[in-house]
Amino acid sequence: MIIQSLRMAFESITANKIRSFLTMLGIIIGVIALVVLVSLVSSASDSVTAQVSTLGTDLLTAMVLDDKGYPLRLSELDQLATNPTIGQVAPLTQTVVTAKHGYTEEAATLYGTLPAYGEIYHWQMQRGRFLKTTDIDNSSYVAVLSLEAAEKFFGQSDPVNETIFLNGRGFKVVGVLEEDTSLMSVMTTSVKIYTPYTVLVRTSGMRGISNFIVTPANPKSMDEAEEALNAFLMRRFKEDENAFFVFNQSNLMSVVGTVTDMMSYLLGGIAAISLLVGGIGIMNIMLVSVTERTKEIGIRKAIGASKGSILLQFLIEALVVSLMGCTIGIALSFGLLQAATLVAGGLISFYLSFRIVLIAIGFAVAIGVLFGIYPAYKAADKHPIEALRYEG
Amino acid sequence: MNKAMIELHDVSKIYQVGGQEVRALDRACLSVREGEFVSIVGPSGSGKTTMMNIIGCLDVADSGDYILDGLSIDRYSDRELARIRNHKIGFVFQGFNLLSRLTAEANVELPLIYQRLGMSERRKLVAEALHRVDLYDRRKHKPQELSGGQQQRVAIARALVTKPSLLLADEPTGNLDSKTGAEIIELFHELHRSGNTILLITHNPDIAKTANRMVQIFDGKVYEEVVS
Numbered sequence: 001m002i003i004q005s006l007r008m009a010f011e012s013i014t015a016n017k018i019r020s021f022l023t024m025l026g027i028i029i030g031v032i033a034l035v036v037l038v039s040l041v042s043s044a045s046d047s048v049t050a051q052v053s054t055l056g057t058d059l060l061t062a063m064v065l066d067d068k069g070y071p072l073r074l075s076e077l078d079q080l081a082t083n084p085t086i087g088q089v090a091p092l093t094q095t096v097v098t099a100k101h102g103y104t105e106e107a108a109t110l111y112g113t114l115p116a117y118g119e120i121y122h123w124q125m126q127r128g129r130f131l132k133t134t135d136i137d138n139s140s141y142v143a144v145l146s147l148e149a150a151e152k153f154f155g156q157s158d159p160v161n162e163t164i165f166l167n168g169r170g171f172k173v174v175g176v177l178e179e180d181t182s183l184m185s186v187m188t189t190s191v192k193i194y195t196p197y198t199v200l201v202r203t204s205g206m207r208g209i210s211n212f213i214v215t216p217a218n219p220k221s222m223d224e225a226e227e228a229l230n231a232f233l234m235r236r237f238k239e240d241e242n243a244f245f246v247f248n249q250s251n252l253m254s255v256v257g258t259v260t261d262m263m264s265y266l267l268g269g270i271a272a273i274s275l276l277v278g279g280i281g282i283m284n285i286m287l288v289s290v291t292e293r294t295k296e297i298g299i300r301k302a303i304g305a306s307k308g309s310i311l312l313q314f315l316i317e318a319l320v321v322s323l324m325g326c327t328i329g330i331a332l333s334f335g336l337l338q339a340a341t342l343v344a345g346g347l348i349s350f351y352l353s354f355r356i357v358l359i360a361i362g363f364a365v366a367i368g369v370l371f372g373i374y375p376a377y378k379a380a381d382k383h384p385i386e387a388l389r390y391e392g
Numbered sequence: 393m394n395k396a397m398i399e400l401h402d403v404s405k406i407y408q409v410g411g412q413e414v415r416a417l418d419r420a421c422l423s424v425r426e427g428e429f430v431s432i433v434g435p436s437g438s439g440k441t442t443m444m445n446i447i448g449c450l451d452v453a454d455s456g457d458y459i460l461d462g463l464s465i466d467r468y469s470d471r472e473l474a475r476i477r478n479h480k481i482g483f484v485f486q487g488f489n490l491l492s493r494l495t496a497e498a499n500v501e502l503p504l505i506y507q508r509l510g511m512s513e514r515r516k517l518v519a520e521a522l523h524r525v526d527l528y529d530r531r532k533h534k535p536q537e538l539s540g541g542q543q544q545r546v547a548i549a550r551a552l553v554t555k556p557s558l559l560l561a562d563e564p565t566g567n568l569d570s571k572t573g574a575e576i577i578e579l580f581h582e583l584h585r586s587g588n589t590i591l592l593i594t595h596n597p598d599i600a601k602t603a604n605r606m607v608q609i610f611d612g613k614v615y616e617e618v619v620s
Contacts, residue, residue: 305478
């Protein structure tokens, strides 16, 4: 009986193609709105989350805003690192220098840091090595280049053991980093040079550390590490909590998560309303169709269709319209997301969220039943004699 | 003597029309035996269609008893009435009442679908019924591609396909020219000769007289007149 009802539904849908299509259009648009919007948000959110996690999630960033005349020194950070809840500590002091090799002369960002910095970010070397503890202790004039800096100053040739001049002073290149694809690299210049912190302090005359990163001894003891860091800074800066700023990257992740979840619900809710409107369209057309087909209902009843089979016929018709609309909508959504990925130029890859596809199908079924049941009941409840007498 | 197919005892049906009671059937009694061909005549509004509807289980009487093929039809649910219409009764209407979207074949198949028969069984019965009315060659045509007489023959095939106990025809020649009408009536006679029980409503006294028995209805009351 279900198969027969399905056949009847297809017959009646194809008998009135334009009307069926227009009815479906409401569902198609609703489904596209739901699937595309939610998929966009979830793809974008995944992409942002992935980018943020390249910044390191088990990581605290501290900034000194007001050193009260007593700049923070490296030895103090070493002391902080002895705290059992804290893993590694690395300062990052930066300045802009003029770098020169051969005839190439260009502004570059020079960072003064420790070997721990590279370890914290799990940096991979393309050639040579990163900074070593002995470089720091001996204040060696060595430099590690970002891949872009190496290409800019040395082209295709191997820069390791070559000399690069920074503000006129010669530095021996000891290594080149792999390409940096993190979010940070998008936000800052890519021509970067890393040198021992001690060297930067000596050559630039910069006093004190204004920026450093801290990792917890154990990824699970993030909160304890943050507490220890705060306590250390409070003590150091005379209990003035406005003198410094500690930023917890994992908080950023959860904020990103909350915001994108809210976006999903909001957009999904709006899209669901448009689906609901599509459902009302189905009910409207089904009611017209039931009236138009009063005679047909009468004939079917006269030759032995029960109330149940008429109800099933019209209900399945509403369901088929709704599910066909849903299928077309999902297919178009897939196309739209592919197009969006092309437009985004590989920056974000938009994909169809499987969960939202299931939700859309569930919604379409619910709408088909919800808005189909009343017209179907009206059809089934017609008196056979009056229905047969109907001339429409 | 064959057993009774239809027995109506004091059947009444009252309609409310504009606040007024209209007694469409007034204690009507009728008995039709298996294999009989009975014609029903009467002026319009006399109650013959009401009687036909009650006999065809499209409507139920307000009072009185109706026994069809040994089954008492009073107090049946909608679902059971649908089942009886499906299995025991074949309708032929004045306006053919075919579904215009469907081919002749699909129209004839429809009652079998409601019997939930399998595909091969349905095919066989549909072919049989269409051969019977000599329209097998035109089975793929839609109603509007067929002449009035052919449409009525499709409708007759649809009524026959379930092998019902009773064929009910309500003015089957009313929309046809006299020549085609005569052909349709001849088809009914043929069906009657092969054993079908037929109840035929008509305005045309010449057609009515060709039946075994002619029944007259006037103001909801039944008057019988034996023809042959």
